[in-house]
Amino acid sequence: MNFKVLVLDDEPKQRKGIIAKINISSLPITIVGEAGDGIEGLELVLREQPDIVITDIRMPGMDGLDFIERAKELNPEIVFVIISGYSDFDFAKRAIKYGVSDYLLKPIDEAELRSNLANIILKIEETRKSRLEMEKLRQDKETNLENLRQQVLTRMVHDPKHAALSEERIMTVSDIIEQFPYILTIVLVIEPFQLPHYSFRVGDEQLIRFAIENMMSDQMKLAGRDGVIFQHAIHQNEMVYILGVDNLNESTAVKEWLTGVLYGVNHYMRLEVTIAIGSIVDSMDKMQKSYELAKLSLRNKIIKGANQIYDYSWIQSHTSSREQIMKEKDEELLFSLLHEGNETALHRWIAQRIQNLVEFPTATYSQLEWFCVDMYLLLRKYLLEKTEDTKLVIGEMDDLQYWLQNLTSWHEAVHQIQSQVTNIIHFLAKDHLVKDVMDEIKQYLVMNLHENISLQSIAERFFIHPTYFSKRFIDKYGQGYSDFLTQLRMEKAAEWLRGTNMKVQEIAEMVGFEGAAYFSSVFKKSHGVSPKEFRQIHRQSE
Structure with a gap:
């Protein structure tokens, strides 16, 4: 099968030279036309339906870039090769963005031209073969009843x-x-x-x-x-x-x-x-x-x-047997850095330790999992010397198994363990100032009702584990975090409705609601009446 080629150049001598080099290349190519400008070239594209077009950039009437753009509209399958001088290099780069296969610098080297065309022919053949296979697959698929199977x-x-x-x-x-x-x-x-x-x-x-x-x-x-x-x-x-x-x-x-x-x-x-x-x-x-x-x-x-x-x-x-990934010297170093509160050194050590493990030629996922479990147990051991509330800081073993099951990359394991170390350092640093972190969290909520305070953001701010924090919160206050926060907001809103002339929209924003409509809905659910009705009732009773 021969491939049809069209050559465009406003210099007749250049066109003839390119055509001559193609004719002696022994490639399966037929020259179907030549033109001196883009307008004439478009007519040939319509009539001859070429597979490959070799075109100069600078031509009268319609230059090479405009020609390529118009020709692609007529036939998106055409492969374009541009030829240019050194001064046209920026134009050539633009042409590449239009999907041009390649560009050749003048004067055209015969061997380079042949190699370029040979590669293009190979790509066209692969594309056509792939298209035929895809069409066959589509036809096969229509008769393929696989659901039950x-x-x-x-x-x-x-x-x-x-x-x-x-x-x-x-x-x-x-x-x-x-x-x-x-x-x-x-x-x-x-x-x-x-x-x-x-x-x-x-x-x-x-x-x-x-x-x-x-x-x-x-x-x-x-x-x-x-x-x-x-x-x-x-x-x-x-x-x-x-x-x-x-x-x-x-x-x-x-x-x-x-x-x-x-x-x-x-x-x-x-x-x-x-x-x-x-x-x-x-x-x-x-x-x-x-x-x-x-x-x-x-x-x-x-x-x-x-x-x-x-x-x-x-x-x-x-991985025939469970290995002890963490050695005694690792424990000594880990505890020493935790005692110093050296967060940077700990992060670096964790990252390097895991990277060395996974880059070992015979490393397996089980070894990464063992490392993560050993790290959790060591961090828990260290915490037990400081506080009984280890679950509040690094969670439970079930939490560890959950995030291990959901890992998609070993980098996530690095980040997770680094986060646990950060929680420990910051939690212990402030532990002597606050007897119960739950009381500090409540105080923070009262002072920041206008903020978007999610459970996750609280966990990150106070360096505690979100799952265990949620359980502790219920034990402490008898209701879930979200319900408790809503109650605080509604109590503060009621206080301002009684004692100020602020608009309902302003109060809504002050207690963390973007819109008055949703705030009014939540308030009515809490107090049985709308904010406006609540204000009227309390002013009439005064």
Whole structure:
């Protein structure tokens, strides 16, 4: 297949020279026209429908930039190459912003021109091939009835005993067990993306997942494998692949062909994915375990990032037993810096310690989790020497487990532990001044009713843990923080309504409400009458 090329330059000698160099390049190119200005060039674009246009910038009538803009409106698929002198470099940079493929400086070098055109041809071929594949996928998708299959198989990996498989609709895992002595679960997670993306249009989310299914299936067949692949019915960005294997030592071989899947998704679809391999099991009843271990292996993305393949067997071999991450010298240093109140040094030490841990070649997520748990226990141990109220400052173990489960990056762990250290230092620094921090918080609320005082902002201001603070607050005052704050605001508003002539809007703002309407609604709910009625009642009684 030949590619059609159009050449524009207001100097005939330059045009002829470019055409001559193209003709001897042995590339699959046909010159379909030449022109000396942009106006004539547009006529040729309409008539010849070129694939590639080589154009000068400075031309009479219509210059190269205006020509490119108009020509793209006529045919967005055309690839443009501009030619320019050194003095035109700023124009060339502008043209690149219009989507121009490349620019060449005069005088045109024959080898550079050929290389440039060869690269463009390759890109056009890849784009057309991708478009054809996308069209085929769209056609396939119209006849693809996957919802039932996804739901049934999702139930199976979560609870094999209660998944009723329909042999008429799906290939059952029982079929795999009959063919292979072992099964293995693989999980592929598609990292967040935004459409339009590369060749995919808005609304093509399912098409992307369908394309990845096909890619997995193709790689499976090339490797002589057999299995079932489906999209998780709940986690829409998750693909699950149940694979039949012949022996217990096939994880390495499986990882090799999964590398081809990873490359294909990265290179051809321009998407980021993370793949995890679970454990090899010998029955359907154990398939849930294989799936759960694959999901556990995915956690290693937190320290090593996406676009990786995480193999449970490899991870297990490097974290076979619970390690003591924090040593005695670490405890001594930590306690010493806490005693000094050296917040900067502690932050730096925490950041460096975690960075060293995750950058170690054989590091696993479990080791990061162990470090975080050890740090929490050490901080709690230090606090117990100063106060019995450790939960108020750093929370409970359940809080630690919650934020560990919600980590998306190891940097978040650094920030979380640094925040705990900051809480300890500032809490203890003021502890001798205030016997009960809850009383100080109440005093602060009374003095700052006009502010937007959220529970989180109070926790940060007083260096206490928000979850435990909420529990302590209820124990202390018999009601939740939000209700208590509203009560304080309504009491202060009633006081000002009785004793001042301030407008309702002004009072609303003084007690933290932006609008009088919402303030009036809350006040009426609290006092049974509107602010205006409340004022009238109390003035009549005086």
